[in-house]
């Protein structure tokens with residue numbers, strides 16, 4: 001993910017920081033077992049109204065199961081799921097103010113776009129005239145008015161995705177549940193659609209819960225992200241927080257690219273930590289406040305784009321400076337990723353932005369280089 005910007009700049013919306021905010025979706029000590037297998041493990045989570053919330057994690061970590069418990073396709077084995085203060089236990093899916101949009105879209109192939117959008121409304125026995133108005137409104141919302149009479153096979157992947165979205169929104173759910181909604185789209189269309197989704201969510205003022213294993217997608221669309229592992233939430237925070245202040249090696253490593261150097265904490269004062277990373281990493285000093293004791297093991301975590309690579313040694317190389325040899329260079333166009341092998345044998349990645357069009361490579365294979373960084377560039381993790 002390199003030095004990519006962290007999502008669109010969002011409104012100043014942060015109900016999770018306000019103790020007076022009422023929870024909207026609440027998981028209270030929820031466990032979900034399938035036979036002996038624990039898919040969700042004693043999980044507690046609060047999501048707020050109008051939030052765009054992303055569940056992120058590797059395959060099988062329980063993301064979809066969580067979402068299905070909101071939709072009513074699964075019930076918790078233990079614990080409660082509440083929506084707007086109401087316990088959802090026993091409420092069937094069609095009685096819940098939620099709608100789930102699947103990756104496959106599940107459009108009816110023999111029906112036109114407008115008939116697909118109208119389907120749920122007919123089932124709800126909405127008066128015909130109202131259905132027509134609502135369908136028109138939804139078509140305009142997803143910019144598909146000219147395609148109303150087409151069948152799904154006459155649409156592109158992105159258009160089908162928008163029909164599915166219009167159909168999910170037609171019944172005006174309070175919560176839209178999106179399970180890998182953009183999985184079928186190519187990268188470029190996917191990126192455009194992510195911004196459209198955010199736009200739509202803000203325009204409608206709805207709560208969106210998205211499941212994805214694409215971390216860039218989660219970072220782009222979400223107000224907050226929950227990073228999951230084996231049925232548990234490891235960290236819930238804004239995209240910038242999970243990127244800049246991961247609470248563990250698991251989160252640091254799952255989101256973007258990161259270098260982890262193991263060491264021993266030698267000094268830990270208020271706002272300052274020193275770590276001895278041995279021959280490979282040298283002495284690291286970090287501006288950070290944390291609970292740790294000298295002597296404890298720690299990991300210095302730093303993103304590749306936060307290191308400066310140089311052919312010349314720095315003037316005062318006592319801390320936050322390591323030397324190594326360029327072992328590999330990955331040219332990605334916008335940036336190059338340098339793999340630098342340290343004396344101890346470990347490899348560190350550093351990203352260099354290719355600002356000029358020059359194909360000249362000032363730093364090349366086997367060059368001896370120095371990596372430096374400021375004291376606020378990385379963080380120390382103890383788990």
Ligand SMILES: Nc1ncnc2c1ncn2[C@@H]1O[C@H](COP(=O)(O)OP(=O)(O)OP(=O)(O)O)[C@@H](O)[C@H]1O
Pocket residue numbers: 034037038039057058059060061062063064065066211213
């Ligand atoms: N109906 C079921 N019966 C038995 N096991 C299930 C059932 N549904 C899910 N599981 C198991 O629970 C775990 C979590 O599944 P879930 O679908 O929630 O994962 P996920 O994080 O959404 O994964 P993916 O990203 O692959 O969709 C998996 O190991 C899965 O095999």
